[in-house]
Amino acid sequence: MNKIKLITDSTSDLTPDLVSKYDIEVLPLNVHIGDKTYKDGQDITLSQMYAGVKAGGPFPTTSQVNPQEFHDAYKKYLDEGYKIISVHISSLLSGTIQSAEIAKDMLESEDITVIDSQGVSAVLLLSLVEAGEMIKAGKSYEEVVAGIRENCSRTKVLVTFDTMEYLVKGGRVPKSVGAIGGFLGIKPLISLKEGKLEMVDKARGTKKALKSLLSFVDEAQVRPGTKVVVINSLDSESNRALCAHLEEKGQSYLEIQVGCVIGVHAGPKLTGVFYLS
Known part of the structure; x- marks a missing residue:
C-alpha cells in the first residue's frame, strides 16, 4: 500500500485537530x-x-509560500517513501501553487501531484478531510487524487463581508465601488467561479446579507455524512445566527476562524458557508 502524504497551505484554515487526525503538513503563507x-x-x-x-x-x-519551503517539505517526505498530494489556494488568488510547481520541477519527481483547488479556505479543508478519510480507508493514490479534484469542484460557497474597506485596501475592489458600498451599507455576497471571487449578489445592510446566507443553507443539498463549514473573521451576530440556524435544522457543522492571510482581504466580521454537494 502506498504511503500518501497530504500537504497544503495555511489558507486551508484547517484546525489543529484536523491537522493531527489526518497528519497533514501545512505550509504557512506570509503576512507583512x-x-x-x-x-x-x-x-x-x-x-x-x-x-x-x-x-x-x-x-x-x-505573500505566497516560497519554492524552497515546498522543496524542503517535498524532499523530506519523498526521502521517507511517501507519495505526495499537495493541495493549494486557487492560482488566481495567490502565487503559492506556482511555488509548489517550481519545487516539483526542481525535484524531478513523479511522486508529487500538485492540485489547484480553484478555491480557498473550506474548499481546501473539505477536500482534505475527505482525502484523509480515503487514505484511512486504504484507497489508492490515484483514487485520492481524483477524489480531491472532484470534491474541490463540488464545493458550494457563499460569503458576505461586513465592510469593503479591506477589499479596497487589498486591491480586490476599486475605491469608487468601496466608497459607494460603504455609504449605502452594501454587503457584497461572494462565491467562487473558476478559481476567482465573484460577486453573485449584494444586500443592503447586515440583516439582508444574513437572510441570503440562511436561504443558501436552507436550499443546500449537503452530501450525506459531511459537515457544513461556517467561517468567520472574528465573531459576529451574523456568525452566531448562522450557527444557531444550522443547529435548529439539525445540520452538523464545523465553525472555523480564518487565518490572517484571508483576514487581510476579508476584514473583520466575515461570515461564510461552504458545503459538499
Whole structure:
C-alpha cells in the first residue's frame, strides 16, 4: 500500500485537530506589517492584526509560500517513501501553487501531484478531510487524487463581508465601488467561479446579507455524512445566527476562524458557508 502524504497551505484554515487526525503538513503563507514578516497561523493572531490596523498601524500585505519551503517539505517526505498530494489556494488568488510547481520541477519527481483547488479556505479543508478519510480507508493514490479534484469542484460557497474597506485596501475592489458600498451599507455576497471571487449578489445592510446566507443553507443539498463549514473573521451576530440556524435544522457543522492571510482581504466580521454537494 502506498504511503500518501497530504500537504497544503495555511489558507486551508484547517484546525489543529484536523491537522493531527489526518497528519497533514501545512505550509504557512506570509503576512507583512511594516518591516516585519509573520507566518500565517503561527506568529500573529487575527485579533492582533486587526487591532494594529485599528490603531493606525501599517496595513498588512501578504505573500505566497516560497519554492524552497515546498522543496524542503517535498524532499523530506519523498526521502521517507511517501507519495505526495499537495493541495493549494486557487492560482488566481495567490502565487503559492506556482511555488509548489517550481519545487516539483526542481525535484524531478513523479511522486508529487500538485492540485489547484480553484478555491480557498473550506474548499481546501473539505477536500482534505475527505482525502484523509480515503487514505484511512486504504484507497489508492490515484483514487485520492481524483477524489480531491472532484470534491474541490463540488464545493458550494457563499460569503458576505461586513465592510469593503479591506477589499479596497487589498486591491480586490476599486475605491469608487468601496466608497459607494460603504455609504449605502452594501454587503457584497461572494462565491467562487473558476478559481476567482465573484460577486453573485449584494444586500443592503447586515440583516439582508444574513437572510441570503440562511436561504443558501436552507436550499443546500449537503452530501450525506459531511459537515457544513461556517467561517468567520472574528465573531459576529451574523456568525452566531448562522450557527444557531444550522443547529435548529439539525445540520452538523464545523465553525472555523480564518487565518490572517484571508483576514487581510476579508476584514473583520466575515461570515461564510461552504458545503459538499
